Amino acid sequence: MTRTNTLSLFRKSILGAAGYTPGEQPSSPDVIKLNTNENPYPPSxxxxxxxxxxxxxxxxxxxxxxxxxxxxxxxxxxxxxxxxxxxxxxxxxxxxxxxxxxxxxxxxxxxxxxxxxxxxxxxxxxxxxxxxxxxxxxxxxxxxxxxxxxxxxxxxxxxxxxxxxxxxxxxxxxxxxxxxxxxxxxxxxxxxxxxxxxxxxxxxxxxxxxxxxxxxxxxxxxxxxxxxxxxxxxxxxxxxxxxxxxxxxxxxxxxxxxxxxEPYHSECISKVTKERSRLSSELKKMGFRLFDSQANFILAAHDGVAGGAFYNALKTNEVFIRYFAHIPEYIRITIGTPKQNDALIEGIAEIIAPK
Ligand SMILES: Cc1ncc(COP(=O)(O)O)c(C=O)c1O
Known part of the structure; x- marks a missing residue:
């Protein structure tokens, strides 16, 4: 156990800081990881x-x-x-x-x-x-x-x-x-x-x-x-x-x-931006409000379901998205491969209107 006076040697700003909380990095290969804005395609x-x-x-x-x-x-x-x-x-x-x-x-x-x-x-x-x-x-x-x-x-x-x-x-x-x-x-x-x-x-x-x-x-x-x-x-x-x-x-x-x-890079980018358009229109059809994204993720809110509820329900099905406590109505979804996005759309549809 560290002696109390040892910790007091640290700068007050360090002791008082919460530190950055990175997005979850689950180790299971089965997880559909749409939470930290990584590219779904392998490097060149x-x-x-x-x-x-x-x-x-x-x-x-x-x-x-x-x-x-x-x-x-x-x-x-x-x-x-x-x-x-x-x-x-x-x-x-x-x-x-x-x-x-x-x-x-x-x-x-x-x-x-x-x-x-x-x-x-x-x-x-x-x-x-x-x-x-x-x-x-x-x-x-x-x-x-x-x-x-x-x-x-x-x-x-x-x-x-x-x-x-x-x-x-x-x-x-x-x-x-x-x-x-x-x-x-x-x-x-x-x-x-x-x-x-x-x-x-x-x-x-x-x-x-x-x-x-x-x-x-x-x-x-x-x-x-x-x-x-x-x-x-x-x-x-x-x-x-x-x-x-x-x-x-x-x-x-x-x-x-x-x-x-560069050819490989631009091919990956166009695959992601194409999926961004498809996922955006699917989310809109399901009643989400979204912002015009210029990135590899979408911020979306649904009037019927809070962000945390989506986050938790999707996580139980091994689909990870990001939820931030300071903007609780929203979820942030990283654009995945077409297959990953299909699984996400299916998971969301089930949450909004369970069969
Ligand atoms: C806006 C923004 N800036 C910087 C970074 C950090 O990028 P890097 O992986 O190069 O440290 C991130 C990572 O998520 C980010 O979202």
């Missing part, structure tokens, strides 16, 4: 080839410290310089690094609500305050973001937003960047499924930072690789803080192999 076959040919002897050495080959490939594709790219151990690492690099305890970050809960969980750990500015009912941004009225040093805008899947218009992001001193972080974890991106605004506003990940569009949540795009000066400061070998060598190689297989 080039990843399989790479792993088959992989020589474990190379693991003896430390990884390339800056993920150079991957940064160069990303920069070339996006018409940037490799100095504008920072690779992280998942984009979650980069979110935490940004807060740690910019905010002193007592400083603030701002974001619309509801959004990705990791921004708040991370801020809490550093004793950083959170300013939550509610979205309108239909997930539009409050005008407050462009008023420069908050003391926030960082503004997080998740686009497409989780859990709604909605995109705020790019002109609003531009307005927010122009009117705020804060660094504006557009979290594009789901951009692969979206019709547009904030990339065109990157050097128009030097306070804009973009975060992306290999976890969703590239089916590589397990290797933990995300990246940040920003002005070189911002990347240079962040580089001082990150762990010198923050991305392991195998993950760097796997991410690069998947990134280079």
């Amino acid at each position: 076959p080039r990843v399989t080839e790479l792993l088959r040919a992989f020589d474990p002897a190379t693991l003896r050495k430390y990884p390339e410290p800056t993920s150079r080959a991957l940064r160069e490939a990303i920069a070339a594709r996006l018409d940037l310089d490799a100095g504008n790219v920072l690779v992280g151990n998942g984009s979650d690492e980069l979110i935490k690094l940004l807060i740690n690099a910019v905010c002193e305890p007592g400083d603030s970050i701002a974001y619309p609500f509801p959004t990705y809960t990791y921004y708040k969980s991370s801020a809490d750990l550093f004793g950083v305050r959170t300013i939550e500015i509610p979205f309108t009912e239909d997930f539009r941004l409050s005008a407050k973001f462009a008023e420069n009225s908050s003391p926030a040093k960082l503004i997080f805008l998740c686009r497409p937003n989780s859990p709604s899947g909605t995109n705020v218009p790019l002109y609003e992001i531009e307005k927010i960047c122009a009117s705020n001193e804060a660094i504006v972080i557009v979290d594009e974890a789901y951009v692969d499924f979206s019709e547009d991106s904030a990339l065109s605004l990157l050097f128009v506003h030097s306070n804009l930072v973009i975060l992306r990940t290999f976890s969703k569009g590239y089916s590589l949540a397990g290797i933990r690789v995300g990246y940040m795009l920003a002005e070189k000066e911002i990347i240079a400061e962040m580089n001082k803080l990150r762990d010198s070998y923050n991305v392991n060598s195998l993950s760097q190689m796997i991410a690069l192999a998947a990134f280079e297989d």
